[in-house]
Structures are given as structure tokens and as C-alpha cells.
Amino acid sequence: MTNIIETKNLSKTYDEFKAVDSINLKIKKNSVYGILGPNGAGKxxxxxxLCTILKPSSGKAIVNGYDVEKESNKVRDSIGIVFQTRAVDNILTGREHLEMHAALYGVDKNVRKERINDVLELIALGSKIDEHVKNYSGGMVRRLEIGRGLIHHPQILFLDEPTLGLDLRTRESIWKYIEELKNTIDITVILTTHYLEEADHLCDEIAIIDNGKIIKTGSPKKLKEELKSDIITLKTSEKEKFSNILENKSFIQDIFNKDDELKLSVEKGENLIPKIIKIAEDENINIKSIEVSHPSLEDVFIKYTGRKISDTSFNKKSKKMRR
Structure with a gap:
């Protein structure tokens, strides 16, 4: 499978602050590629x-075979974009949005109606398409924006936090729509998100980005399998004391802690629960709850960044400090 996007040491600097720091990516054609990171990570x-909205400070990016700096117009012609912030006019109908966007992208008048009808079938807004957008729900607006980004038949669709601010039911509806989109037409979807379940559910591959750097890449399945460990989560009011005790135990690989919760990275977690409970009893430490789980994408994120994706204060206490 050929790469539709490649970057080499791509960077963006504001004064002395590096928002994006020497990023190298290879994104395969006709895949869903997720860029996963917390707010402010550089996504x-x-x-x-990549969309030619910002000029790189250094490095290089090739999108659909075109250099983003030297051939920016050709890049723009081959991509569609759905921005993080809502970008619709409430006094227009959904159909009027599609017609205007088709005209702006120079879609020939002879095929414009057919293109719009194709998109209408994809976004499934029914009779709402002829209503003013001010009457749309958040999920309907998102589907319209995605449809608008498809009107000129782009090779690549960029979705920047497409479900941000939507309730879970609506998010799941958008996920289903993105999956159907991938299965219906030949298109590469680049998805930025800080929702772990979204990346896990939709993406063929992901890149974890933090502080402007790519920390780790791979498929969600592969990244989880690479941990080769279970996670025991326990709650205790004596977190620091118990953490110090467990740190010296050979069967503990890593310890992550926050508030009254400890996450222990171990092998064969089910077999170790009685042992951990016995240690706590011997030290007169009360365990409020304890459970074991197989690695999740959150555990992957914690391993490579040292914190939860939603928490900038999350600290990692590790015996090996592996990165």
C-alpha cells in the first residue's frame, strides 16, 4: 500500500516555542489514520x-504527491477539511451549503447536482437538508460539514476533533458514519482526537503526539499487544505508602498513581491479586477496591507519556522509566 502523506522533520516554531517538533510520518492510502493527543499537544x-493553512518553520511534507509549500494549490484541490470549530452559516440550508462549496471548489455545473445528490445519500439528512442549519443538532451539523468536505471528491479528508463537544450517542453516530464512508468510497481519513475510544474504534493506525513530538506509532491492536502486561487497578487511602512497598516487589513492572488510585503493570494479573491483598493486610493497609484488566489504549498512552490523556498533572512512578 502506497503512502499518501509523508513528512520529514516537520516543525512549527513560535518564537522559542516548538508547537510541532521534527515530526516524521508515513500515512498509507485509503486508511483511517489517527493523531492522538491531549489538548495543546500539537495536533x-x-x-x-498538512492542509497548507500554516507554513512549516522547517522540514518537509508531501500530501498526495505534492509539496505543501511549493505546490500548495494542488494540495488544497486534493483534500477536504472539517475544522474543529463549527464553520456553518445558520441562515443557509444544508443544500445551499453544499451548492456554495461545490461552486467554490470549481465543480463543473454539469456534474454539480449529481455530486450533491451523492453526498446527500452519504450524510443521510433526509428532508432536513432543505431546512436552515440553525435548526440542526450538533451531530447533523457535523455530518453536513463532512459532506461539504467531500463535494469535490478529495483524495484525503482531514477531520480535526470531529466529535468534540458532542454527547456519546451522537459521537457513536458520527463514528458509524466515518466507518461507512471508509467502506463506501476510496478516501484516506486523517483524524485528530483526544478521545481514546474514538481512536481505538476507528483508526487503522495512530500516532501518539505529546508536547509537539510523535511518541509512538502503530495500530491500536499492536500497541496494546506490545505492553505484554495486565493492569491491576486498586484504590487505597494510603497510596504513597503502598506504592513505596510495591515498588520493591520483583513482580511489579511499573506503577502509575493518581489520588487514591494505583495502576500496577504486571504479568498474569489474576494470579497476583491474592498476593497483593496479602501484602496490604501484612502492612495494615486498607484496599477499597481492586480489579484487573487487559491493556487498553489509555494504558498505552500512559506508558509512553507518563500521564492520562485528560490529565496534565498525572505522574508516573516507574521502576524502569521506559519510554
Missing amino acids: STLISM
């Missing part, structure tokens, strides 16, 4: 450079 800045 939107990276996407903006």
Missing part, C-alpha cells in the same frame, strides 16, 4: 501544516 498545528 491541530500539524494538521494545519
Whole structure:
């Protein structure tokens, strides 16, 4: 499978602050590629450079065979974009949005109606398409924006936090729509998100980005399998004391802690629960709850960044400090 996007040491600097720091990516054609990271990690800045909205400070990016700096017009002709912030006019109908976007992208008048009808079938807005957008729900607006980004038949569709601010039911509806889109037409979808379940559910591959750097890449399945460990999660009011005790135990690989919760990275977690409970009893430490789980994408994120994706204060206490 050929690569439709490649970057080499792509960077964006504001004064002395590096928003994107020497990023190298290879994204395969006709895949869903996720860029996963917390708010402020550099996701939107990276996407903006790939879409030619921002000029790189250094490095190189090739999108659909075109250099983003030297051939920016050709890049723009081959991509569709759905921005993080809502970008619709409430006084227009959904159909009027599609017609206007088709005209702006120079879609020939002879095929414009057919293109719009194709998109209408994809976004499934029914009779709402002729209503003013001010009457749309958040999910309907998102589907319209995605449809608008498809009207000129782009090779690549950029979705910047497409479900941000939507309730879970609506998010799941958008996920289903993106999956159907992938299975219906030949298109590469680049998705930025800080929702772990979204990346896990939709993406063929992901890149974990933090502080402007790519920390780790791979398929969600492969990244989880690479951990080769279970996670025991326990709650205790004596977190620090118990953490210090467990740190010296050979069967503990890593310890992550926050508030009254400890996450222990171990092998064969089910077999170790009685042992951990016995240690706590011997030390007069009360365990409020304890459970074991197989690695999740959150565990992958914690391993490579040292914190939860939603928590900038999350600290990792590790015996090996592997990165």
C-alpha cells in the first residue's frame, strides 16, 4: 500500500516555542489514520501544516504527491477539511451549503447536482437538508460539514476533533458514519482526537503526539499487544505508602498513581491479586477496591507519556522509566 502523506522533520516554531517538533510520518492510502493527543499537544498545528493553512518553520511534507509549500494549490484541490470549530452559516440550508462549496471548489455545473445528490445519500439528512442549519443538532451539523468536505471528491479528508463537544450517542453516530464512508468510497481519513475510544474504534493506525513530538506509532491492536502486561487497578487511602512497598516487589513492572488510585503493570494479573491483598493486610493497609484488566489504549498512552490523556498533572512512578 502506497503512502499518501509523508513528512520529514516537520516543525512549527513560535518564537522559542516548538508547537510541532521534527515530526516524521508515513500515512498509507485509503486508511483511517489517527493523531492522538491531549489538548495543546500539537495536533491541530500539524494538521494545519498538512492542509497548507500554516507554513512549516522547517522540514518537509508531501500530501498526495505534492509539496505543501511549493505546490500548495494542488494540495488544497486534493483534500477536504472539517475544522474543529463549527464553520456553518445558520441562515443557509444544508443544500445551499453544499451548492456554495461545490461552486467554490470549481465543480463543473454539469456534474454539480449529481455530486450533491451523492453526498446527500452519504450524510443521510433526509428532508432536513432543505431546512436552515440553525435548526440542526450538533451531530447533523457535523455530518453536513463532512459532506461539504467531500463535494469535490478529495483524495484525503482531514477531520480535526470531529466529535468534540458532542454527547456519546451522537459521537457513536458520527463514528458509524466515518466507518461507512471508509467502506463506501476510496478516501484516506486523517483524524485528530483526544478521545481514546474514538481512536481505538476507528483508526487503522495512530500516532501518539505529546508536547509537539510523535511518541509512538502503530495500530491500536499492536500497541496494546506490545505492553505484554495486565493492569491491576486498586484504590487505597494510603497510596504513597503502598506504592513505596510495591515498588520493591520483583513482580511489579511499573506503577502509575493518581489520588487514591494505583495502576500496577504486571504479568498474569489474576494470579497476583491474592498476593497483593496479602501484602496490604501484612502492612495494615486498607484496599477499597481492586480489579484487573487487559491493556487498553489509555494504558498505552500512559506508558509512553507518563500521564492520562485528560490529565496534565498525572505522574508516573516507574521502576524502569521506559519510554
